[in-house]
Amino acid sequence: MNKNIQHLYHIAQKPVKHILGLMSGTSLDGLDIALCSCEGSGNNTKIKVIQFKTVPYNTTFKNEVKSIFSNRHADLQKVCILNEWVAEEHAKIILSTLLEWNVAVKDVDIIASHGQTIYHAPKRLHQLPGFNNATLQIGDGDHLAVKTGIITISDFRQKHVAAGGEGAPLAAYGDYFLFASEKENRIMLNIGGIANFTFLPANGNIEQIFCSDTGPGNTLMDAYIQNNFPGQFYDENAAIALKGKVIKALLDSLKADTFFKTSFPKTIGPELFNLAYLEQALKNANIHQYSHEDVMATLNLFTAETIAEAIHATIHSKQEYTIYCSGGGMHNPLLMHHLKQLLPNFQFKTTNDLNINPDAKEAVLFAVLANECISGNGLALGKGQPAITMGKISFPN
Numbered sequence: 001m002n003k004n005i006q007h008l009y010h011i012a013q014k015p016v017k018h019i020l021g022l023m024s025g026t027s028l029d030g031l032d033i034a035l036c037s038c039e040g041s042g043n044n045t046k047i048k049v050i051q052f053k054t055v056p057y058n059t060t061f062k063n064e065v066k067s068i069f070s071n072r073h074a075d076l077q078k079v080c081i082l083n084e085w086v087a088e089e090h091a092k093i094i095l096s097t098l099l100e101w102n103v104a105v106k107d108v109d110i111i112a113s114h115g116q117t118i119y120h121a122p123k124r125l126h127q128l129p130g131f132n133n134a135t136l137q138i139g140d141g142d143h144l145a146v147k148t149g150i151i152t153i154s155d156f157r158q159k160h161v162a163a164g165g166e167g168a169p170l171a172a173y174g175d176y177f178l179f180a181s182e183k184e185n186r187i188m189l190n191i192g193g194i195a196n197f198t199f200l201p202a203n204g205n206i207e208q209i210f211c212s213d214t215g216p217g218n219t220l221m222d223a224y225i226q227n228n229f230p231g232q233f234y235d236e237n238a239a240i241a242l243k244g245k246v247i248k249a250l251l252d253s254l255k256a257d258t259f260f261k262t263s264f265p266k267t268i269g270p271e272l273f274n275l276a277y278l279e280q281a282l283k284n285a286n287i288h289q290y291s292h293e294d295v296m297a298t299l300n301l302f303t304a305e306t307i308a309e310a311i312h313a314t315i316h317s318k319q320e321y322t323i324y325c326s327g328g329g330m331h332n333p334l335l336m337h338h339l340k341q342l343l344p345n346f347q348f349k350t351t352n353d354l355n356i357n358p359d360a361k362e363a364v365l366f367a368v369l370a371n372e373c374i375s376g377n378g379l380a381l382g383k384g385q386p387a388i389t390m391g392k393i394s395f396p397n
């Protein structure tokens, strides 16, 4: 038997595995690294985050990835080169972080790497007859495995597309295993570049469980800041939005896209929600003069309203639900203020209350998916989400 298969077989049977979950999201702020201990699989999964860190990307990394990110006219040679380069950069970050944590490479069983999405093209976006949903993540797993010496599971989204999904959001699988409760109705709300939520009613009816994007999280706010406030990456503590007034006509125009009327589950990315989208909304609303502060105030409320409306559209009963927040947007005080106003009957907590650091949640999700890939079985959730295990396995030699 190939020694790698033998080694993997051994890992798959370990009562406790150490899995390094990696997420590089649409915000391009940094690489989230969560070292997790995983016990069991499926509904019996128990995860502890032993270490977590977001390693911020330097300007070169951001600029290189931005040159192709959600860009239909990207240079194909650049795409080819970056697929390898992103993995090399991630491998360097992993090795230096393990050193900093004093964790030996041999003590990590598996790397679970999301990679970097560079283009996400569900059918509703590309609308090309005869072509299916498609999504592309770079930072190839083979390079990570060879450079780190650790078995790597990567490219989780392709199987979801192959089995009839849109390749995202995948959070439902991890959210169900880690956070479903028989006592409490839960909504797991992640506000990253794009916002998404998982619906977890306490009735135990797996058919009802799904996860969907709601629209922009921070992506439009971040893009506007980066374009108009040189040197700033995001609206820290909503300092700029708090100085502005909402432009109602712009808000209505931003909300007019058919994405918001499409049924769940659905996904989207900065391929739609970008500065061109904002420009078009300004044009449609006939707005020619405005302050940056007013635009930021409007974008902030736009994010909040589209999240709240998606949650209202899902929950028809009078039952109580608790919203567990995660992702960088939960640190935006104005956004959270709006959400609490718009969803007055909901309790707000964070995944910290469920023992998972909210900034680490997505990296933990990929650790869970890798654990399922080697030790679990496919899971059928509701709304036609495919019953599959996900990820491709790369050996170091």
Ligand SMILES: Nc1ncnc2c1ncn2[C@@H]1O[C@H](COP(=O)(O)OP(=O)(O)OP(=O)(O)O)[C@@H](O)[C@H]1O
Pocket (backbone or CB within 6 Å): 024, 025, 026, 027, 028, 029, 190, 191, 192, 193, 194, 195, 217, 218, 222, 233, 234, 235, 236, 237, 238, 326, 327, 328, 329, 331, 332, 333, 362
């Ligand atoms: N103090 C803060 N004030 C306002 N916004 C903040 C704050 N801290 C973080 N953010 C926002 O959170 C963003 C990062 O969020 P996160 O790391 O969850 O995104 P991501 O993982 O890249 O996204 P995705 O889940 O879409 O892939 C920042 O770009 C910023 O917009």
Ligand SMILES: CC(=O)N[C@H]1[C@@H]2OC[C@@H](O2)[C@@H](O)[C@@H]1O[C@H](C)C(=O)O
Pocket (backbone or CB within 6 Å): 025, 026, 117, 120, 135, 167, 168, 169, 170, 171, 172, 192, 193, 194, 195, 196, 213, 267, 268, 269, 362, 365
């Ligand atoms: C294609 C892609 O990378 N999508 C991401 C993105 O970031 C948030 C949202 O858009 C979500 O759909 C997804 O990530 C999370 C981890 C998911 O699949 O659940």
